[in-house]
Amino acid sequence: MEIYVSTDVETDGPIPGPNSMLSFASAAYTAGKDLVGTFSANLATLPGASGDEKTMAWWATQPRAWAACRADQQAPETAMVRYRSWLVELPGRPVFVGYPAAFDFLFVYWYLIRFAGSSPFSHSALDIKSYAMAVLGTDYRATTKRAMPRSWFDDLPHSHVALDDAIEQGALFCNILAANPRRVP
Template sequence: MRRSSASTDNVGPMPQPEPAECFISVDVETAGPVPSLYSLLSIGACLVDRPEVSFYVELAPEHEAALPAALEVSKLSMEELAQDGTHPEVAMRQFAEWVDEVTPKGERPVFVGFNAAFDWMFVADYFERHLGRNPFGHAAVDIKAYYMGKAGSTLAQSSMSELSPRYLGGSALSHNALGDARDQAALFRAILADSGAAHDA
């Protein structure tokens, strides 16, 4: 049987190409493990490819609850933030405006985090409640998971204690949100460039 060539008469609109992606490294410091009970205290962000293009804000707490261990890590003070921190609605508006400003026209911003599940849930929650929109949409890239897929590693082998000696000269995270966002960006760039990660992890 002769196969007829496809007619172009009934072909619908051609699918539009996916927009290019603008990777943005994001880190947060919080008063505890979940946004329903504990406050988001600071946000740091930078472009993965240009970490000098950055954003930082400290937020006034929404809850009084705080875990001493969390505050010990971040060195942030609930009392000082209550007095001097930016109101959450204002902070999230500033963050969204920065994301919109630094994302090139025609591209879409992509949230990149190290253990993105933690940072993402606070940022997504605050965006939705205070702004009614999340400029990152509903997805994020987790550096740990990306490394696991590329290197064929276990979750334990994707920890910062394992990856920092290989990609960051052994430096530890500072737990300043902007400093950590920049370190995460450097780590992600290095993993992306490491063609051998899948073979010698």
Template sequence: MPYVMVDIESDGPIPGDYSMVCFGAVVVEPGLSRTFYGRLRPISEQFIPEALAVSGFSREECLAFDEPTTVMEKFRDWLSTLGKGRLMFISDNNGFDWQFINWYFHHFLGENPFGHSSQNLGSLYKGLAKDTFVNFKHLRKTLHTHDPVDDARGNAEALLQMKDMGLKISFS
């Protein structure tokens, strides 16, 4: 079961009313060499300037990005190369990242190759540490830059560290 660490950047708090600006994905495995990156044209006229600023892109730049359908098709096709079996979506904040990826897959392609569930990296670490007040972010090696591939890579590094710490998990 391949674990795919995902991070998204958006121009607002919810999909549909606001747009996913870009996202990155990293297959969690030694080397972290299999990655995906997509930039998507806005689907709405609405955006929150402060939210968009986090991505580092201007609204004008976003308007020149690829059509969402095309990006989601490419992401689905990339995911299909990861092998047979169930794909596991995991992210630092799956309540946020999942809602955008799930909505975009269903809205533009009619289905989500990840199915109907996701995992939260922070919750896994809290369970491993047996402490709901701890944070995993010290386990990242790659700096958190708001480039979604960098951020997904750093989170994947943390998950690999958790496995070394005794988390029972299989990445195949």
């Protein structure tokens, strides 16, 4: 059985290494939209890394989310080893799900390899926008949240707090999964 691990990251720049992942969270869902567990951690910044000027200017507009991602920081090596263990203990094979997967997976994969030595996700990630594009039969750039059916969205916050966003995006993914007429449950 696959477990869909909706994951959101908060960072201080566009790439890992020169920039740091400040916070990340995952919400693990079954295909039937049962939330089987969550994981979240705020991380200390990487030695020698610094915040990107544009990203830090955006953070200045998000004081509540900034405070949330800087509380109770852990060393990346501690958090990523705990996270890898959590993934392995899920009641099925973990599938990374992100919005956008290319950005979130980049950081999570890099941090898992760097600090935990391996990734239970292997080299793959499922992008919610790309999946919505396939279900809707639309062009990629036309597939925006504003253009998606309202029935796909639960009344959940998108606050730029990693756990809130992971839960919200995971529910969105499960709703799209359920709406796919070509999917055999």
